[in-house]
Amino acid sequence: MAAITETRETIDRLAESGYQYGFETAIDMDFAPKGLNEDIVRLISAKKQEPEWLLEWRLKAYRAWLTMADPAWARIMHPRIDYQDLHYYAAPRAPAPKSLDEVDPALLEMYEKLGIPLNERASLAGVAVDAVFDSVSVATTFRDSLAQVGVIFCSISEAVREHPELVRKYLGSVVPAGDNYYAALNSAVFSDGSFVYIPKGVRCPMELSTYFRINARNTGQFERTLIIAEAGASVSYLEGCTAPMRDENQLHAAVVELVAHDEASIKYSTVQNWYPGDADGKGGIYNFVTKRGACRGAKSKISWTQVETGSAITWKYPSCILQGEGSSGSFYSVALTNHRQQADTGTKMIHLAPNTTSTIVSKGISAGHSNNTYRGLVRIMPKARNARNFTQCDSLLIGDQCGAHTVPYIECRNQSAKVEHEATTSKIADDQLFYCRSRGLSEEDSVGLLVNGFCREVLKELPMEFAVEAQKLLAVSLEGSVG
Amino acid sequence: MSDLAFLDRVDLASVMEHPHRRAALDAFRTAGFPNRRDEAWHFTDLKARMRDFDWTPPGDQAALMLPDLSLPCAVLRDGVWDAASSRPAPFMSRLVRNEVLPAGANSLVALNVALGQDGVDIALRDAEVGGTVMVVAQARANAQPITPRYRVVLGAGASLTLIEVAQGSGAYVHDPVWDITLGTGARLEHYRLQDDSVQSVHVATVFVTMAEGAHYNGFTLATGASLARSEFHVALTGAHGDVQLNAAQLLTGRQHGDVTTVIAHRAPHCSSRQTVKSVIDGMARGVFQGRIEVDRIAQKTDGYQMNQALLLSPDAEIDSKPELEIFADDVKCSHGATIGALDPEQIFYLRSRGIDEAQGRAMLIRAFLTEALEPIGESVARPIFEAAIDEWWRRAAL
Numbered sequence: 001m002a003a004i005t006e007t008r009e010t011i012d013r014l015a016e017s018g019y020q021y022g023f024e025t026a027i028d029m030d031f032a033p034k035g036l037n038e039d040i041v042r043l044i045s046a047k048k049q050e051p052e053w054l055l056e057w058r059l060k061a062y063r064a065w066l067t068m069a070d071p072a073w074a075r076i077m078h079p080r081i082d083y084q085d086l087h088y089y090a091a092p093r094a095p096a097p098k099s100l101d102e103v104d105p106a107l108l109e110m111y112e113k114l115g116i117p118l119n120e121r122a123s124l125a126g127v128a129v130d131a132v133f134d135s136v137s138v139a140t141t142f143r144d145s146l147a148q149v150g151v152i153f154c155s156i157s158e159a160v161r162e163h164p165e166l167v168r169k170y171l172g173s174v175v176p177a178g179d180n181y182y183a184a185l186n187s188a189v190f191s192d193g194s195f196v197y198i199p200k201g202v203r204c205p206m207e208l209s210t211y212f213r214i215n216a217r218n219t220g221q222f223e224r225t226l227i228i229a230e231a232g233a234s235v236s237y238l239e240g241c242t243a244p245m246r247d248e249n250q251l252h253a254a255v256v257e258l259v260a261h262d263e264a265s266i267k268y269s270t271v272q273n274w275y276p277g278d279a280d281g282k283g284g285i286y287n288f289v290t291k292r293g294a295c296r297g298a299k300s301k302i303s304w305t306q307v308e309t310g311s312a313i314t315w316k317y318p319s320c321i322l323q324g325e326g327s328s329g330s331f332y333s334v335a336l337t338n339h340r341q342q343a344d345t346g347t348k349m350i351h352l353a354p355n356t357t358s359t360i361v362s363k364g365i366s367a368g369h370s371n372n373t374y375r376g377l378v379r380i381m382p383k384a385r386n387a388r389n390f391t392q393c394d395s396l397l398i399g400d401q402c403g404a405h406t407v408p409y410i411e412c413r414n415q416s417a418k419v420e421h422e423a424t425t426s427k428i429a430d431d432q433l434f435y436c437r438s439r440g441l442s443e444e445d446s447v448g449l450l451v452n453g454f455c456r457e458v459l460k461e462l463p464m465e466f467a468v469e470a471q472k473l474l475a476v477s478l479e480g481s482v483g
Numbered sequence: 484m485s486d487l488a489f490l491d492r493v494d495l496a497s498v499m500e501h502p503h504r505r506a507a508l509d510a511f512r513t514a515g516f517p518n519r520r521d522e523a524w525h526f527t528d529l530k531a532r533m534r535d536f537d538w539t540p541p542g543d544q545a546a547l548m549l550p551d552l553s554l555p556c557a558v559l560r561d562g563v564w565d566a567a568s569s570r571p572a573p574f575m576s577r578l579v580r581n582e583v584l585p586a587g588a589n590s591l592v593a594l595n596v597a598l599g600q601d602g603v604d605i606a607l608r609d610a611e612v613g614g615t616v617m618v619v620a621q622a623r624a625n626a627q628p629i630t631p632r633y634r635v636v637l638g639a640g641a642s643l644t645l646i647e648v649a650q651g652s653g654a655y656v657h658d659p660v661w662d663i664t665l666g667t668g669a670r671l672e673h674y675r676l677q678d679d680s681v682q683s684v685h686v687a688t689v690f691v692t693m694a695e696g697a698h699y700n701g702f703t704l705a706t707g708a709s710l711a712r713s714e715f716h717v718a719l720t721g722a723h724g725d726v727q728l729n730a731a732q733l734l735t736g737r738q739h740g741d742v743t744t745v746i747a748h749r750a751p752h753c754s755s756r757q758t759v760k761s762v763i764d765g766m767a768r769g770v771f772q773g774r775i776e777v778d779r780i781a782q783k784t785d786g787y788q789m790n791q792a793l794l795l796s797p798d799a800e801i802d803s804k805p806e807l808e809i810f811a812d813d814v815k816c817s818h819g820a821t822i823g824a825l826d827p828e829q830i831f832y833l834r835s836r837g838i839d840e841a842q843g844r845a846m847l848i849r850a851f852l853t854e855a856l857e858p859i860g861e862s863v864a865r866p867i868f869e870a871a872i873d874e875w876w877r878r879a880a881l
């Protein structure tokens with residue numbers, strides 16, 4: 001019963017504050033002027049002292065973006081975004097810190113509030129963290145111990161300066177600059193993000209983690225993450241996100257690229273808890289993210305696990321391109337929407353090579369007036385002999401004002417492939433609820449328990465610390481949706 | 484060549500005289516043939532197919548035989564009521580065309596309304612028992628689309644078994660539209676055989692509106708046409724309605740077959756069941772798109788959808804999109820899809836019993852097809868469906 005008590009405590013605590021991470025940190029910031037044009041792109045590039053080729057790459061992406069229209073196929077509704085009314089660059093004014101001691105104490109305090117173990121002395125936590133504050137990476141921990149085994153873990157701006165050959169080789173190789181509307185925008189104005197390189201045969205000694213925080217008003221956050229695992233390497237990477245409570249909507253358009261070579265494995269876990277807006281749908285983050293992994297090598301493995309509870313709108317399809325023979329991709333997702341939230345999320349599994357396998361497990365929970373859509377693609381190309389896919393999409397509806405939708409696309413062009421898909425939609429069974437209630441659990445606790453059970457297959461894929469956080473988040477996000 | 488060039492050959496003067504038909508023609512001209520940019524046509528590019536469609540009719544045309552069944556029947560030849568061949572039941576008559584284009588209908592329905600032609604009107608009074616009747620649409624190479632309309636209205640408690648056969652020879656475009664209205668407790672069994680010529684394009688749209696407690700059992704066997712699409716829109720508007728919507732498509736050569744269904748649960752306590760099977764050989768491509776919509780009011784809905792595809796050659800392709808769109812919380816909806824080749828273990832089993840591989844494969848495919856015919860049971864029409872499967876089997880040379 002401990003978990004339940006803990007969950008209730010969390011709910012009680014949040015009943016007062018609503019969204020726990022809704023505070024704003026007062027820090028002297030450096031903004032680029034509002035608006036987007038080639039000069040802004042040049043300014044961002046100059047601020048980051050980037051080489052010429054990167055500026056050219058950004059400008060090319062910007063020009064491609066100008067010719068594109070924002071995608072209309074997803075089941076989401078929002079007013080037109082005025083891209084000229086945003087700051088595309090915001091950074092703490094102080095020069096980049098050399099060590100943690102030089103980091104602005106206000107920032108450290110903020111991360112303390114968020115419970116992020118930035119301080120290396122808190123090594124018990126055993127997680128190396130790269131914290132991205134608005135547009136800039138503020139601190140990366142455990143660099144030295146990682147460097148000893150040859151792992152590079154730093155901000156992408158740093159990587160551009162110190163490992164230009166790697167960045168140049170891989171940046172945009174999975175998600176090309178003109179891939180889609182939001183990816184093109186990101187490519188033009190991306191500010192920072194994390195860079196991870198695991199050399200051949202190295203098993204990364206600790207979990208790597210990035211914490212994203214949008215703080216400033218009227219900014220968009222456009223981070224870019226690039227993870228490369230050489231042959232035989234393996235890494236587990238965690239990502240968390242929060243933002244202050246605000247009336248207006250804020251844009252978050254990130255790009256994540258993963259590259260796995262022969263027999264490498266990358267596990268990417270996300271707990272997405274951006275501010276979802278208030279009960280009437282005012283404010284909240286627009287989370288328009290492109291995440292894609294390329295299994296380039298034979299027997300390589302990429303696994304996406306996500307728990308999506310935040311954001312006013314989620315538009316996100318972490319995908320795997322299975323190019324290496326015998327490579328495998330998996331996608332485990334819990335997407336919970338409440339109040340007026342909208343989520344259109346899912347995955348793409350593109351099978352190009354023989355003997356590739358993919359697994360999709362998606363759990364959607366809708367409550368309040370929200371809409372939750374699973375949209376996924378499984379494509380088996382002619383050369384993907386003996387490819388195998390299993391997909392399971394379950395939706396749970398809580399209340400009669402919400403919507404749950406499932407839109408899978410299955411395209412099979414190889415006869416030896418085996419593709420299975422199943423989907424169900426239901427509500428929480430009355431007998432299950434009655435059973436819990438008869439054992440003395442409140443209705444809210446019962447629903448929390450049953451929802452956690454519904455998501456168990458996904459939650460067990462998360463690293464332990466995240467699994468605990470995710471369970472709490474689910475309970476908190478459902479607050480006010482029953483009774 | 485433009486996909487709309489054929490309109491030059493159509494007698495547009497008569498179309499312009501009727502305001503409904505003129506409006507529909509405008510709608511068709513504006514939208515054109517659907518293409519991939521249209522989400523509902525994501526896997527079927529009709530526009531591309533129509534761009535190089537051969538509209539010129541060959542000089543001599545083979546005579547077409549009518550299905551040998553002694554049933555009351557209405558016969559349409561090239562979309563025109565054939566009084567000599569028709570032996571209609573008392574409740575069947577030639578349809579007088581004057582319908583309005585329904586809002587939101589696609590451009591193929593617009594084309595059907597605009598060009599008019601004949602149709603069949605089937606109207607049963609309350610509690611009337613119609614027995615089994617047949618509608619045959621035969622077509623030959625034609626320079627204009629064939630656009631018949633069928634109106635079926637069953638009064639409260641009425642029942643009917645309707646067998647529909649589409650067949651033909653040469654290159655033509657067959658664009659039929661069905662409007663089916665079922666009264667309270669009415670029952671319609673609708674068995675469709677789409678065996679249009681392999682050079683033709685077949686795009687059928689079937690609208691079914693069901694009142695309380697009505698029952699619709701639709702089964703389509705599609706073996707013909709170079710490009711075929713059967714699109715169903717079923718609306719359950721009264722409680723306790725029950726829909727069975729099954730289909731089997733057999734494709735070989737370069738055939739493209741598409742079964743698209745939308746079942747809208749707009750009332751509580753309704754159930755829908757769907758099984759769609761595709762057998763795909765050669766370089767053919769099969770498409771299944773099925774959507775179950777459940778409105779907020781449609782509590783206690785029970786919806787199920789199954790899609791199975793058997794790929795028989797390395798170049799065969801299947802695209803499937805089973806969709807659920809649900810706004811009510813007390814429902815049970817599920818869908819499943821399986822795609823694959825013949826099960827090697829089953830072939831192994833047969834081989835271990837002394838049956839050679841080719842024979843074993845044939846046996847398993849036949850079993851899959853026989854299973855697909857299950858929805859029509861022991862209907863009098865079964866022989867013509869079996870004959871169509873045999874004919875397809877010969878063409879596919881399995």
